[in-house]
Amino acid sequence: MTSQYPTLEQMGITSFDNISRYSLRREVRADVLKVYYHRPSGSFLSRSKKFTYARPKSNVAVEFQKTAEWHQLEDTSPVLRQALVELHALLQPAEVAAGDKASLQDTKQQLLADLEHMERVMKDKLDELRRQIDALK
Known part of the structure:
Protein backbone atom coordinates (compact mmCIF):
# COMPACT_ATOMS: atom_id res chain seq x y z
CA MET A 1 0.00 0.00 0.00
CA GLY A 99 -13.67 28.29 9.39
CA ASP A 100 -17.34 28.73 10.19
CA LYS A 101 -20.33 29.48 8.01
CA ALA A 102 -19.96 33.18 8.81
CA SER A 103 -16.69 33.36 6.87
CA LEU A 104 -18.35 31.60 3.92
CA GLN A 105 -21.24 34.05 4.15
CA ASP A 106 -18.77 36.96 4.24
CA THR A 107 -17.07 35.61 1.13
CA LYS A 108 -20.42 35.24 -0.61
CA GLN A 109 -21.42 38.79 0.31
CA GLN A 110 -18.08 40.13 -0.95
CA LEU A 111 -18.45 38.30 -4.25
CA LEU A 112 -22.00 39.63 -4.69
CA ALA A 113 -20.81 43.17 -3.94
CA ASP A 114 -18.00 42.77 -6.48
CA LEU A 115 -20.48 41.51 -9.06
CA GLU A 116 -22.83 44.45 -8.49
CA HIS A 117 -19.92 46.87 -8.78
CA MET A 118 -18.82 45.25 -12.05
CA GLU A 119 -22.38 45.50 -13.42
CA ARG A 120 -22.51 49.25 -12.56
CA VAL A 121 -19.12 49.86 -14.19
CA MET A 122 -20.15 47.96 -17.34
CA LYS A 123 -23.48 49.81 -17.54
CA ASP A 124 -21.74 53.18 -17.18
CA LYS A 125 -19.17 52.25 -19.84
CA LEU A 126 -21.88 51.10 -22.27
CA ASP A 127 -23.83 54.34 -21.69
CA GLU A 128 -20.67 56.35 -22.37
CA LEU A 129 -19.99 54.45 -25.61
CA ARG A 130 -23.60 55.01 -26.74
CA ARG A 131 -23.24 58.76 -26.07
CA GLN A 132 -20.03 58.83 -28.09
CA ILE A 133 -21.75 57.01 -31.00
CA ASP A 134 -24.71 59.42 -30.87
CA ALA A 135 -22.30 62.37 -30.93
CA LEU A 136 -20.80 61.04 -34.18
CA LYS A 137 -24.15 61.18 -36.02
Missing part, protein backbone atom coordinates in the same frame (compact mmCIF):
# COMPACT_ATOMS: atom_id res chain seq x y z
CA THR A 2 1.45 3.36 -0.99
CA SER A 3 1.33 6.33 1.30
CA GLN A 4 -0.73 9.41 0.59
CA TYR A 5 2.22 11.55 1.76
CA PRO A 6 5.42 9.88 0.48
CA THR A 7 7.66 12.94 0.84
CA LEU A 8 6.65 13.45 4.46
CA GLU A 9 7.31 9.76 5.17
CA GLN A 10 10.77 10.04 3.61
CA MET A 11 11.41 12.97 5.95
CA GLY A 12 10.57 10.73 8.93
CA ILE A 13 7.08 12.11 9.61
CA THR A 14 4.69 9.28 10.29
CA SER A 15 2.06 10.57 12.73
CA PHE A 16 0.07 12.64 10.24
CA ASP A 17 -2.98 12.91 12.51
CA ASN A 18 -0.96 14.72 15.18
CA ILE A 19 0.33 17.52 12.92
CA SER A 20 -1.19 20.81 14.03
CA ARG A 21 0.60 23.32 11.79
CA TYR A 22 3.88 24.13 10.07
CA SER A 23 6.04 27.17 9.48
CA LEU A 24 8.57 28.06 6.83
CA ARG A 25 11.31 30.64 7.23
CA ARG A 26 14.52 31.59 5.51
CA GLU A 27 17.88 31.64 7.20
CA VAL A 28 20.93 33.03 5.37
CA ARG A 29 21.12 30.49 2.51
CA ALA A 30 18.66 27.86 3.67
CA ASP A 31 14.94 27.30 4.07
CA VAL A 32 13.79 25.97 7.42
CA LEU A 33 10.57 23.97 7.63
CA LYS A 34 9.23 23.35 11.12
CA VAL A 35 6.36 20.91 11.66
CA TYR A 36 4.41 21.20 14.93
CA TYR A 37 2.46 18.37 16.60
CA HIS A 38 -0.47 18.12 19.01
CA ARG A 39 0.98 16.47 22.12
CA PRO A 40 -0.66 15.84 25.49
CA SER A 41 0.93 17.59 28.43
CA GLY A 42 3.65 15.47 30.01
CA SER A 43 4.42 13.68 26.74
CA PHE A 44 8.05 12.82 26.12
CA LEU A 45 7.60 13.10 22.34
CA SER A 46 8.86 16.26 20.68
CA ARG A 47 6.38 19.02 19.94
CA SER A 48 8.07 19.89 16.64
CA LYS A 49 10.55 18.71 14.03
CA LYS A 50 12.86 21.01 12.14
CA PHE A 51 14.11 20.39 8.58
CA THR A 52 16.73 22.56 6.88
CA TYR A 53 17.10 22.72 3.10
CA ALA A 54 20.08 24.51 1.56
CA ARG A 55 19.24 26.81 -1.32
CA PRO A 56 21.19 25.93 -4.47
CA LYS A 57 22.67 28.85 -6.40
CA SER A 58 22.70 29.45 -10.13
CA ASN A 59 23.94 32.30 -12.26
CA VAL A 60 21.44 33.74 -14.71
CA ALA A 61 22.06 36.54 -17.17
CA VAL A 62 19.71 39.44 -16.58
CA GLU A 63 19.53 42.59 -18.66
CA PHE A 64 19.46 45.58 -16.31
CA GLN A 65 19.40 49.12 -17.67
CA LYS A 66 20.81 47.98 -21.03
CA THR A 67 23.82 46.25 -19.50
CA ALA A 68 24.12 42.51 -19.09
CA GLU A 69 24.77 41.58 -15.49
CA TRP A 70 24.92 38.28 -13.71
CA HIS A 71 22.80 37.92 -10.64
CA GLN A 72 22.90 35.13 -8.12
CA LEU A 73 19.48 33.51 -8.02
CA GLU A 74 18.48 30.97 -5.44
CA ASP A 75 15.76 28.38 -5.71
CA THR A 76 13.97 26.23 -3.18
CA SER A 77 14.52 22.51 -2.90
CA PRO A 78 12.07 20.34 -4.90
CA VAL A 79 11.73 18.08 -1.84
CA LEU A 80 10.71 21.10 0.25
CA ARG A 81 8.17 22.21 -2.37
CA GLN A 82 6.61 18.74 -2.45
CA ALA A 83 6.57 18.55 1.36
CA LEU A 84 4.74 21.90 1.47
CA VAL A 85 2.17 20.63 -1.03
CA GLU A 86 1.59 17.52 1.08
CA LEU A 87 1.39 19.50 4.34
CA HIS A 88 -1.09 21.91 2.80
CA ALA A 89 -3.24 19.01 1.55
CA LEU A 90 -3.00 17.34 4.96
CA LEU A 91 -4.01 20.44 6.92
CA GLN A 92 -6.54 21.92 4.49
CA PRO A 93 -9.57 19.96 5.80
CA ALA A 94 -8.76 21.19 9.32
CA GLU A 95 -8.62 24.78 8.08
CA VAL A 96 -12.00 24.43 6.35
CA ALA A 97 -13.54 22.85 9.46
CA ALA A 98 -12.14 25.63 11.64
Whole structure:
Protein backbone atom coordinates (compact mmCIF):
# COMPACT_ATOMS: atom_id res chain seq x y z
CA MET A 1 0.00 0.00 0.00
CA THR A 2 1.45 3.36 -0.99
CA SER A 3 1.33 6.33 1.30
CA GLN A 4 -0.73 9.41 0.59
CA TYR A 5 2.22 11.55 1.76
CA PRO A 6 5.42 9.88 0.48
CA THR A 7 7.66 12.94 0.84
CA LEU A 8 6.65 13.45 4.46
CA GLU A 9 7.31 9.76 5.17
CA GLN A 10 10.77 10.04 3.61
CA MET A 11 11.41 12.97 5.95
CA GLY A 12 10.57 10.73 8.93
CA ILE A 13 7.08 12.11 9.61
CA THR A 14 4.69 9.28 10.29
CA SER A 15 2.06 10.57 12.73
CA PHE A 16 0.07 12.64 10.24
CA ASP A 17 -2.98 12.91 12.51
CA ASN A 18 -0.96 14.72 15.18
CA ILE A 19 0.33 17.52 12.92
CA SER A 20 -1.19 20.81 14.03
CA ARG A 21 0.60 23.32 11.79
CA TYR A 22 3.88 24.13 10.07
CA SER A 23 6.04 27.17 9.48
CA LEU A 24 8.57 28.06 6.83
CA ARG A 25 11.31 30.64 7.23
CA ARG A 26 14.52 31.59 5.51
CA GLU A 27 17.88 31.64 7.20
CA VAL A 28 20.93 33.03 5.37
CA ARG A 29 21.12 30.49 2.51
CA ALA A 30 18.66 27.86 3.67
CA ASP A 31 14.94 27.30 4.07
CA VAL A 32 13.79 25.97 7.42
CA LEU A 33 10.57 23.97 7.63
CA LYS A 34 9.23 23.35 11.12
CA VAL A 35 6.36 20.91 11.66
CA TYR A 36 4.41 21.20 14.93
CA TYR A 37 2.46 18.37 16.60
CA HIS A 38 -0.47 18.12 19.01
CA ARG A 39 0.98 16.47 22.12
CA PRO A 40 -0.66 15.84 25.49
CA SER A 41 0.93 17.59 28.43
CA GLY A 42 3.65 15.47 30.01
CA SER A 43 4.42 13.68 26.74
CA PHE A 44 8.05 12.82 26.12
CA LEU A 45 7.60 13.10 22.34
CA SER A 46 8.86 16.26 20.68
CA ARG A 47 6.38 19.02 19.94
CA SER A 48 8.07 19.89 16.64
CA LYS A 49 10.55 18.71 14.03
CA LYS A 50 12.86 21.01 12.14
CA PHE A 51 14.11 20.39 8.58
CA THR A 52 16.73 22.56 6.88
CA TYR A 53 17.10 22.72 3.10
CA ALA A 54 20.08 24.51 1.56
CA ARG A 55 19.24 26.81 -1.32
CA PRO A 56 21.19 25.93 -4.47
CA LYS A 57 22.67 28.85 -6.40
CA SER A 58 22.70 29.45 -10.13
CA ASN A 59 23.94 32.30 -12.26
CA VAL A 60 21.44 33.74 -14.71
CA ALA A 61 22.06 36.54 -17.17
CA VAL A 62 19.71 39.44 -16.58
CA GLU A 63 19.53 42.59 -18.66
CA PHE A 64 19.46 45.58 -16.31
CA GLN A 65 19.40 49.12 -17.67
CA LYS A 66 20.81 47.98 -21.03
CA THR A 67 23.82 46.25 -19.50
CA ALA A 68 24.12 42.51 -19.09
CA GLU A 69 24.77 41.58 -15.49
CA TRP A 70 24.92 38.28 -13.71
CA HIS A 71 22.80 37.92 -10.64
CA GLN A 72 22.90 35.13 -8.12
CA LEU A 73 19.48 33.51 -8.02
CA GLU A 74 18.48 30.97 -5.44
CA ASP A 75 15.76 28.38 -5.71
CA THR A 76 13.97 26.23 -3.18
CA SER A 77 14.52 22.51 -2.90
CA PRO A 78 12.07 20.34 -4.90
CA VAL A 79 11.73 18.08 -1.84
CA LEU A 80 10.71 21.10 0.25
CA ARG A 81 8.17 22.21 -2.37
CA GLN A 82 6.61 18.74 -2.45
CA ALA A 83 6.57 18.55 1.36
CA LEU A 84 4.74 21.90 1.47
CA VAL A 85 2.17 20.63 -1.03
CA GLU A 86 1.59 17.52 1.08
CA LEU A 87 1.39 19.50 4.34
CA HIS A 88 -1.09 21.91 2.80
CA ALA A 89 -3.24 19.01 1.55
CA LEU A 90 -3.00 17.34 4.96
CA LEU A 91 -4.01 20.44 6.92
CA GLN A 92 -6.54 21.92 4.49
CA PRO A 93 -9.57 19.96 5.80
CA ALA A 94 -8.76 21.19 9.32
CA GLU A 95 -8.62 24.78 8.08
CA VAL A 96 -12.00 24.43 6.35
CA ALA A 97 -13.54 22.85 9.46
CA ALA A 98 -12.14 25.63 11.64
CA GLY A 99 -13.67 28.29 9.39
CA ASP A 100 -17.34 28.73 10.19
CA LYS A 101 -20.33 29.48 8.01
CA ALA A 102 -19.96 33.18 8.81
CA SER A 103 -16.69 33.36 6.87
CA LEU A 104 -18.35 31.60 3.92
CA GLN A 105 -21.24 34.05 4.15
CA ASP A 106 -18.77 36.96 4.24
CA THR A 107 -17.07 35.61 1.13
CA LYS A 108 -20.42 35.24 -0.61
CA GLN A 109 -21.42 38.79 0.31
CA GLN A 110 -18.08 40.13 -0.95
CA LEU A 111 -18.45 38.30 -4.25
CA LEU A 112 -22.00 39.63 -4.69
CA ALA A 113 -20.81 43.17 -3.94
CA ASP A 114 -18.00 42.77 -6.48
CA LEU A 115 -20.48 41.51 -9.06
CA GLU A 116 -22.83 44.45 -8.49
CA HIS A 117 -19.92 46.87 -8.78
CA MET A 118 -18.82 45.25 -12.05
CA GLU A 119 -22.38 45.50 -13.42
CA ARG A 120 -22.51 49.25 -12.56
CA VAL A 121 -19.12 49.86 -14.19
CA MET A 122 -20.15 47.96 -17.34
CA LYS A 123 -23.48 49.81 -17.54
CA ASP A 124 -21.74 53.18 -17.18
CA LYS A 125 -19.17 52.25 -19.84
CA LEU A 126 -21.88 51.10 -22.27
CA ASP A 127 -23.83 54.34 -21.69
CA GLU A 128 -20.67 56.35 -22.37
CA LEU A 129 -19.99 54.45 -25.61
CA ARG A 130 -23.60 55.01 -26.74
CA ARG A 131 -23.24 58.76 -26.07
CA GLN A 132 -20.03 58.83 -28.09
CA ILE A 133 -21.75 57.01 -31.00
CA ASP A 134 -24.71 59.42 -30.87
CA ALA A 135 -22.30 62.37 -30.93
CA LEU A 136 -20.80 61.04 -34.18
CA LYS A 137 -24.15 61.18 -36.02
